[in-house]
Amino acid sequence: MNQKILVAGSGKSGIAASRLILKTGGEVILYDSNAALHKEELLGRLGEEESVSVLLGELKKEDLTDVSLCVISPGISMDAPFVSVLKEADIPVWSEIQLAYHHAKGKLAAITGTNGKTTTTALTGEIMKAHYDQVFVVGNIGVPYTEEALKTGGDSVTVAEISSFQLETITDFRPDVSAILNITPDHLDRHKTMECYIEVKERITSNQRPQDSCILNFDDPVLREFGAALTPKAVYFSSRQFLEEGYCMEGDRIIWNHNGEKTEIANIHEIQLLGRHNHENIMAAAAISAQMGVPMDVIRKVVREFKAVEHRIEFVAEKAGVKYFNDSKGTNPDAAIQAIKAMPGPTLLIAGGYDKNSQYDEWIESFDGKVKYMVLLGQTREKIAECAARHGFTNVMYAEDMQEAVKVCASYANRGDHVLLSPACASWGMFKCYEERGEIFKECVRNM
The missing domain is CATH 3.40.50.720 (NAD(P)-binding Rossmann-like Domain)
Incomplete structure (x- = not known):
């Protein structure tokens, strides 16, 4: 070059x-x-x-x-x-992933969507490593694609977590298998409209060919419609509907229906990931891996052994009968909704942060009696408190920093309760990144 x-x-x-x-x-x-x-x-x-x-x-x-x-x-x-x-x-302007793709070799699986990208990418990476000799897991998950591109070879496999920001400036970037997990409002401070945000996410398929495939969430009407006109093969997953062809739920079982045959991937009581959204992440990872040639027995084994990704509904500790969970990566309302749904009982919620022009109504409605108190931090705390009041939720307190937020939750929690950090906002302003926010939360919990 x-x-x-x-x-x-x-x-x-x-x-x-x-x-x-x-x-x-x-x-x-x-x-x-x-x-x-x-x-x-x-x-x-x-x-x-x-x-x-x-x-x-x-x-x-x-x-x-x-x-x-x-x-x-x-x-x-x-x-x-x-x-x-x-x-x-x-x-011309290239994204970092476009530069990496220009130099990389081997097969590529690329995963985007509003929520679930990191868990799905990490799980897919572990499945690939159980089958292939040389696997690179890159992108928004923490390792820049450009850092690993020159290490790839003809037989290597790369699994990449791809953001909408990275997709804005691709040219011929083409994954063998792509995945769009879901699309809900996020980053509208940058993309301005949902139409623009959706179009950017869908660019992940723009250079794919008929022999390639794209994994899509059947429960998302935008993606279901998008898949009907795709050039690559559309493979669907659903946590809410039974699919004659695709990945779905049958009772407590995650299954794959293909060509009239039913294959069980896992029973939800055997896995270590909490919540319906994680069942979807498992389906997506299984679908990506199968399209990349991994046998189902390998997929099944890794799925059952895989543990939660750090900062994504991560169990931290139990103190005085109260369980603490770190969901610092819940940086938008939809992700935070999934974390609340995953909590098995009464919850004290730590939230707030940088304003990405998000709306919080649906998130507040999802509390549904489960959230006992909400402790708010950062730039959005007044905005969130006002929204909560409109929906009749008034058990709201403010904290100046994470240490104070954790102490407040500990003082109001009863034995059997759960304390959840799931901010529904970006970390900027108070923290360098969501990882730092999560680490500080965990440190505050452990030091109590």
């Missing part, structure tokens, strides 16, 4: 993309609009000073001399001012 490439964003994704470009013979201009960053520190992360220059602050057209491509980090909106400078200079 003997080109001069502008990498926009100096975080984890941007650094990984820069390293890939340098390893393939390219030259990097590492750009960040934050003029307060230190060039020496950024260069130190890369260790390739002779092929890297750092540009901070405002981007001007004259800065783009000989630049042939921009690789943009997913956290940067296409509405950012410097993007108009790129467009004026007629410089």
Whole structure:
């Protein structure tokens, strides 16, 4: 890749993309609009000073001399001012996953959707590792695709968690198997409308061919309609309806119906994941894995042994007869609804955070007598409290930080209750990321 490439964003994704470009013979201009960053520190992360220059602050057209491509980090909106400078200079913009795909080899399974991506990706990765020798699990799950792309080979399998932000700027990105788990309102501060958000999610299939496949949630009317006109083969799963062809529930059993034959994947009492939404994640992972050639006996074994992903309805501890669960990855109302449904009894809820222009009515309605108290943090606390009051829920308290929130819940909880961190909001403003939020919650619980 003997080109001069502008990498926009100096975080984890941007650094990984820069390293890939340098390893393939390219030259990097590492750009960040934050003029307060230190060039020496950024260069130190890369260790390739002779092929890297750092540009901070405002981007001007004259800065783009000989630049042939921009690789943009997913956290940067296409509405950012410097993007108009790129467009004026007629410089194409790639996402980090597009750059990785350009260099990667082997088979690719790519998973998107509003909720359940991380659990489904992690479970699919474990199933693949039980069958294939070389497996890479990448993307939003924590490891940038660009960090692993050059390690892939003709016989390797990559499982990627893909966000809507990453799909905005793909060109020929083509998974062998794609999955859209569900689509509910999220990131509308960036995508503006649901129509735009849906269209971006559906781009994951845009380059797939008839021999490829796409796993879709039959219970989502948007995805059911989308699948009817797909070029790749549509494979459906449903937790609410019996499917003559596809993955579904039969009583307490998760089954696969195919060509008139019924195969049991697991009984829900044998698995270690809580809630209907996790039954859907299991169906999706099983469907992806089967389409990637994994035998059903391997899928069945891994499904039964798999434990919850960190920060997703993760059991933390039991203190004085009260069980504490960390669902910090519940960053939108729909994800938080699933976590509440998964709680087996009375619950004290810690919520609130950064405002993504979400609406909270359906979430508050889902409390349905199960939530005893709600302790609110962050930017959205007044907005959520006002919404709760409109729906008749007034057992609301505020906390200034996570330690105070946990202490308040502990003081109001009775033996047999559950304390759940499931914020329904992003972590930004109070925490660097949802992982940090979850770790602080767990530390507060363990230190009680």
